[in-house]
Amino acid sequence: MATSSHDNPALLDIAGVSKAFGSVEVLRSVSLKVDKGEVVTVIGPSGSGKTTLLRCVNFLESYDSGSIRIDGKEVGFREAGTRQRRSERDLAAMRAETGMVFQSFNLFPHLTAAGNIMLGLTKVRGKSKAEARQIAEHWLSRVGLAHKADSLPAELSGGQQQRVGIARAVAMEPKILLLDEITSALDPELVGEVLAVVRSLAEDGMTMVMVTHEMAFARDASSRIVFMADGGVSAVGPPKEILAQETTNERLRSFLARFRASHF
């Protein structure tokens, strides 16, 4: 198992995070550091805690113990160690520093593609309508949807909706982008267009944590792969190492074997 050395503090520092839903432990002392510019993909069987971990990073879910810091700042609680939740205002401000793209897109159905992107820019970033519109159009053309600025989500295909979802998240200029199985709800022929956008963001140096089942993408585009099983990090390392056939990690080997059997 490889762990990268860290000279400077990591951009995202997850340390010993545990969480239980009732008697079910979904996260068991998970630790993970992500440096600026890294693309980390998280793989693992369903129910292994991948999505929950991601949702803890922007505090859509709370956790029972441990600490999550972005740029040195504790995310959900006032200080590490204390269990004092930040005020809702503070939480909103913290969340504005992370972007999130969802499996089911979650676009605001009453707003156009541009409107979806502009909402955060005007209400959270305090930009004027005109400026927000300009930024929205810039990002829409980045994801290849300049011509759909005034379309409502219902008028877009799944792949198009998800690209708007990505544009909505990155337009806020987050420090880190969280992607939660963003291609799982898409028809197979639409997956490529969405992954192409993610790839181009990676090339721009966007820091990303991506939960995915797209093994080919994880292999080609990520700096490191995290394999989660039973609520814990079972293996971390560069793609070549993690996806190697001869891994000694029994859980990882059986996951990959099952995965290969069903996908190739």
Add this chain to the structure above:
Amino acid sequence: MGYALNFNLIWRHFDKLWGGLLLSLELAVISIAIGVVIGLVLAVWYVSAGRVVRAIIAAYVEFIRNVPLILLVYLVFYGVPTVVDLAYSAPTSFVLTLSVYSGAYLVEVFRSGLEAVPRGQLDAGKAIGLTPWQRLTHVRLPTMLRITLPALSNTFLSLFKDTSVASVISVPELTYGAQWINFNTFRIVEVYLVTTAMYLLTGYVLLFALRLVERRFRAAR
């Protein structure tokens, strides 16, 4: 059957019906407006409140829904002023009653709408850093409105018809006007035929207008 229809007497007193219809609409609009405020505030409060507040709001809704409107109208107009030192006119009393009555029904409509807003949309609002108030006004309420519009139209129409109950405390709305003409001319069939047509027509116009609004919003889904 030797009954010959004769509408002449109706037309002579038509101002009673026309004026009554206008008053009916006025009673409905004011009561519904107040009811919408009550309903919205309580529904928003309900979905974010603890058990005690929920129980109190639920008790209000259940009480109103299980008591006939006519009883509430009597209670507020005759009952309340005899217990407390308050004086109000019959129309004011009725508006008060219908507001509280419609509020209870609208809490239910709005509450189910708020709860039907997909969780993912609220998560998306959180993720871009909206405050709770911004999430309510920019994400939850607009979606709730789209979900509830059809139910809302039906409730509004039903509340408009409920204004006829005001006749029991002599508020000169449409049904009261019809009764007045009936007592004074004995043209019972004619007057209720005309009155029915007036309710029907007004109802259709209202529903048509509300459906237009619905279509506008549906297109924006």
